[in-house]
Amino acid sequence: MTDVDRVLSESTENYLETILLLVQKSPVARARDIALRLKVNRSSVSGALHDLSGRGLINYEPYGFVTLTPEGTEIATRILRRHEALRDFFVNVLGIDRAEADEAACRMEHGVSKAIIDRLLDLSTFMETCPKVGEKQARGDGYRCREAAHSLEKCELCVSRCLENVKNRVGKGDSNKMSVTVLSELKPGEKGRIEKLAGAGAIRRRIADMGVIKGSLVEVIRVAPMGDPIDVKIRGYHLTLRKTEAADICVQKVV
C-alpha cells in the first residue's frame, strides 16, 4: 500500500472508482450521475468533490463537469483492479453468482493489500490454466505457475515432468519425502536443483551473478585433490567453490 492509499477513506475510494467508471463511458462525469450511482444526496457529493479536488485528485468546478487528474486516474485504476480481481476470483474460482460477487468485492476492495491481490490473481491464473492443480509447490509461493508466460506446449512438458517425478517416487517407495540438503553434501556425480541461497553480502551476489539461481540444476563433478574446493557444473560450465560457500546453497537432490 502506498502512502496515498492509506490516507484515503473507504468513501473517497468509492468516489474515485465511480468517477473512473463514468469517465470511461463518456468523457466527463457529472455530480448528478455520481449521486445516482452511489445512492447518496447531491449535497454530500459536492462536499466530497471539493475535498477530492483540494487533494489534487480530480478537476472540479462547482456545477461543472468532473474529470480525474493523472494521479487520481492512477489511484482509481488500482481500486478498480482490486475490485475486478476479487470479483473474478469469486466468480471463476469459487463459483459465486456475479451480482453477489460484485457486492462482496465492493466491500472487501478497500481493506486488501496489493500483495494479496497479486497472489490472488496468480492463483486464479494458475487454477484456470495448470492441469497440475493439487500438487502444492513446496516453495512458500502458494499455488501459482513459475513460468511467467503460459503456453500449452510448456504445460505439456511440465506435466510430463511431473508424471515422471511421481513414477520415480513410487518406484523408490519414497512417497512424499523431499530430500533437501546443501550443495557441499552432494557427492561427485550427484545432481540437485537449487532451492535457496543463504549467506549474505557481496559473496552471495557474486554466486548469483555466476548463474547460481533458484531453480537451476547443478551437478557436483569432483573434489579438488586436497579435498576442498569442489567443481560443479551449472548452466553448462564448470564453477569451483569452497565447501563453506557450497554449504550456504540449499539444493533438492534430483535422482
Place this chain on the structure above:
Amino acid sequence: MSPAKERFTMALAGNPNSGKTTLFNCLTGARQHVGNYAGVTVEKKEGTCIFGEVEIKVVDLPGTYSLTAYSVEELVARNFIIEEKPDVVVAVIDASNLERNLYLALQVMELGVPVVLAFNMSDLARERGVEFNLELLSSLLGAPIVPTVGSKNTGMRELLAAALDTARAGRTARAPDIRYGQDIEQSLARIGACLDASSHKSADQRARRWTAIKLLENDAQVAARVEAPEIHQVVAAERARIETVLGDTAEMIVADRRYGFISGACQEAVRSTVESRHTMSDRIDDIVIHRVWGLPIFLGLMYLMFWLTFSAGAPFVDWLEGLFGWLRGAVSGLWPAGSESILKSLLVDGILGGAGGVMVFLPNIMLLFLAIAILEDSGYMARAAFMMDRLMHMIGLHGKSFIPMLTGLGCSVPAIMATRTLENQRDRLTTMLVIPLVSCGARLPIYALIIPAFFPEAWRAPMLWIVYVIGIVLAIVCAKLLRSTLFKGASVPFVMELPPYRMPTVKGMLIHMWERAGLYLKKAGTIILGISIVLWALTSFPRMQTSGPHASPEERRAAELSHTVAGRVGHAIEPFIKPLGFDWRIGTAMIGALAAKEVFVAQMGIVYSVGADGAKSETLREKLRANYSPLVGFCVMLFMLISAPCMATIAVTKRESNSWKWALFQLFGLTVMAYLLTMLVFQAGSMLGIGVR
C-alpha cells in the same frame, strides 16, 4: 585524396575466457599498446584498426562476469562505458556458454549504449551440437549478432560492419527493456519519480532507469553519487518492501529475473541437438585434476617448465655468450694492445660486459615466459588455483593468489599488478608483500651463472628446483605469518570458473611472450645499461696515480680496485657480510643488484675483469670456482632469492598498495630475513663441512 576519415571508438566487453583478447588481437594486429586506466591499476589495452575509410579505436575492457561495484575490474569496465561513451560496445560472448555470457551482455545493454553481440567460438558451439536461431535471438535481445571465430580470424569484417552500422544509428533500434516483474517495476517507478524530482533529473529515460536499478540493487558507487537524503529514504523503503513481498533482497531478485529473461530467450532460439555430457575438456580434467594424479602432474609440469627454461635454453645462451665474446674482442681490437684508454674500458668492460652479460640470458627468460603463456592460455592456470586453494586457504589466502605468485616466477612486477584480481585488500597486500620471495626471472641469470659453476651436470636441474621450492616455502610461511599478525581477518570466498581447455594460438603466445620479453629487454637497455655504466665508473674511479711496488699485474689490479669507490664500499661492508661467507666483491655486486637483480651478474663480470688478468680469456664461472666454495655459491643464491627485491618491484608495490609504508616494509623486512637465514645456512654448512670443497 585524403578524405576526412571518420573516427569511432569501439569497446570490447565480455567474460574472462570469452576469447575477448584473441578477438582484440585479430582486430588490431600489431597496432596496440598496453597501459593503465587513470587512477587505478587495471590493465588497459588499446589499438586501432582501419576499416574502409574509418579509423576505429578499439579498447579492450577488463574481463568481468557482471557490472556490480564489488570489484575494481567491474567498476572500470562500467565507468568506461558511462564516462567515455564509446560509439559502440561489442559484447563478446562465448557461444558455447551462452547464458552466463549473456548475463553480462544484458547489463551492458542496460547502460544504454549501442551494442553488437559477437558470438565468439561459434564453431566450437556448433561442433557441440548447439543450433542458434540467430535472427530470432537477435530480435529477442534487441541487438545485432555476428558469429565470429577469433582463433581462425573469421567474421571480423562482418563484425566491424555491424558495429559501424550500429554506431552510426546511435542507439540500438530496440534494445530490450527487461521487465523485472510488477513489484520491482513499481519500486523502479517510485525511485525514478524521486530522481526526477531531485537534482538528478536526467533527460535520458534509460539512464534514469539504470540509476534506479542500481540504487535498488544497493550499489555503493551509484548511491554515493546521489546526495538527496529523500532518495535514499525511498530506496531503503522500497528495498524493505521487496524483501517482505518477494522474500529476498532486491539485488538477488534482479539477478534472478535477468537469468530468467535469458533462459526464456535461449529456450526459444537455441536448440541442443546432441546431448554431449562429456566434452574433451572434461576428459582432460578427469586426468589432470584427478584426486590422486592431479598434484603429481602439477609438480611434474612445474619441473618441466624449469627444465625447459634451463636445459633447453642452454645452447642459445652459449651462442649469445660467444657472440658477445666476439664483440668484445672486436671492439678491443680497435685500440693498440695494452692501451689504458678510458673509452675502451667503458665500451668493453662497462657496456658490453655489463649489459651483455644480462642480455645473454634472454633465451632463458623468453622460454620461461613462453611456458607461463602456454599454461595461462590453455586454461591450466585456473586448475592450478583450484588444486592449490586448499593450501592457500590454510595460509589464509585465496587460490587466486596462486596465479600472481606463479606469475611471480616470471617477474614480480606484473605479478604484483596481477594481485588486482583479489577483491580483499588484506589478501592483496599479503600476496603483494610475499611475491618477491617467489623467484623471478631476473634472478635466473644469477642461478644460471652460479649453478653450472659449482655443481656437476646431474645436479643442476634439481638444484634450480630446490632454490625455487625454498622461495615458495618461505613465501607460504611469511604469508601465514602476515595473515595471522598484521592482516588478521576472515579469508575471502573462492568462486572461480574453470574455463574449457583451449589450444593456445601461436599468435597469442608470441604476443604474450613478446610483451614480457620486451619489458626485460627494455630494462636491460635502459636501467641496466645505465647502472652498468655507473657501476663501471664506481669500479674504475678514483684511479690510482702511482703504480706502487707490486710484484705482479694481478696484485696491481686488485689494489687498484680496492682504491675505487665500489671497492671502498665493498670493503666497508665486508665485516657485516663475512658471517654469510661473502667477500667485498660479492658485497659490491649486491649493491648493484638493488637496482635490478640481474645486475649482480653484470657486476661480478666487471669486478672480475678488473680484478684478474684481462689477457687470459677465462670465463667468469671459472673465476668463481677458483675463488669460492659451493657453499658460498649456494649462499649467494639464497641471499639473492630472499633479499630486497629490485627497485622496480619496490616502486610497483608502492603504487599498488598506495603507500610507501608497505614498500619500505617489504624492502627492509626481506633484507633482514635474507641476512639472518643466509648466515644460519653458511654457519651451519661450515660447521658440518657441507660444500666447503
